[in-house]
Amino acid sequence: MGVIKGFTTGRPYAMQKMNQQSFVTDQYARIAFGKTVREYPFIACSDxxxxxxxxxxxxxxxxxxGVPFPKKAQVDAKIDDINALRNRTWTEKEVSDKLARMQSLKKKYDSSERNRLLNKLEAAKEQGDEARIAELQGQLDKLEVPKLAFRTSLLPNKKSALPSAPSQQDRLAQLNMQRRRDNAEAVRRAQILERVKIRKIEERATTPANGSEIPTPANGNPAKGTAKNNSIGKAPLLPHLQKLQMQHHQAGKDKKGIPQIHRPLVDDDIIASLDLEIDVEID
Known part of the structure; x- marks a missing residue:
């Protein structure tokens, strides 16, 4: 994402039209990222x-x-500029000049003529035609085909029949998918570890410690004042477990406060109450 500041010309490079026909252009876009303005070929721009x-x-x-971020009005105005350029009516002279410039660039950088002479030269060598070899070699020496920028070429891709390499957008999609899988796996591992930790805490909390049992008088009734001590020797529950048990206990009463039959807490209840602080987005 950047701000289009204008256009300029530079070292020619090859591109392809919608019909896969190759052509040469020397146009670059001047793009601003903050205070930095750089020139980019159109092959580096995404649609x-x-x-x-x-x-x-x-x-x-x-x-x-320290550059002001574009306001919505500025963005809307830029959209209008782009649409005006796309919908602009070209004059006959502008079209002629454009075609002439494209033909000139293509002729200068088209290597098909050089390849044609090379093929003829190879055939002449096989036939041993010294005169023809000298003639073709002289034509090749006079023919200068400069290289296009960014390793582009007007020649058709011989590997076009093979599956094309994934685009940047495809690679990003694959990377995002892998990250979502990694996040899901991280959540799964965290839930398992937290479940094991909770079970250990609950086991310690429900196992009486030595000397923590409350003595019972001969009459079989607990001594007064011992109700507050019946938790001696038990490890305190984690805050989210205390809250979960309280909610579970409240849910086990009807509106009049009469206790109702309710199921005990299970692992799914505990896991659902955990806050793992991991954002996961799975398609």
Whole structure:
């Protein structure tokens, strides 16, 4: 994501039209990221929407450079500029100039003529035609085909029949999917560890410690004042377990406060009450 500041020309490079036909252009876009303005070829520009991380990165760069973040009115105006350019009616002279420039660039950087001469030269060598070899070699020496920028070429890709390499958008989608799988696995592991920890705490809490049993008088009734001591020797429950038990106990009463039959706490109840502080998004 960046701000389009204008256009300029630079070292020619090859691109493809919608019909897969190759052409040469020397046009670059001047893009601003905060205070930094750089020139980018159009092969580096994406026609897909930017994602949230790209938006946040641009916002952070603007903030660090002290550049005001674009307002909605500015963005709307830029959209109008882009649509006006796309819908612009070209004059006949502009179309002619454009075609002439494209033909000139293609002729200068098209290596098909060189390849044609090389094939003829190879055939002449196989036939042992010295005169023809000298003639073709002279034509090749006079033919200069400069290289296009960014390792681009006008030649058709011989591997086009093979599956194409994944695009940047595909790679990002695969990376996000893997991250979601990793997050889900992290949650699963955290739940298992927390479940084991809870079971150990509950086992310690329900096992009486030595000397913690309350003596019972001969009449079979507990001594007065001992009700408050019946938790001696038990480990305190974790805060979220105390809250869960209280909610469970309240749910076991009807509106009049009469206790009702209710099921005991199970692992799923405990896990559901945990706050693992892990954000997970699974498709």
């Amino acid at each position: 897909s929407p930017f994602d949230e991380s790209q938006y946040q990165n641009f916002q952070r760069v603007c903030q660090d450079d």
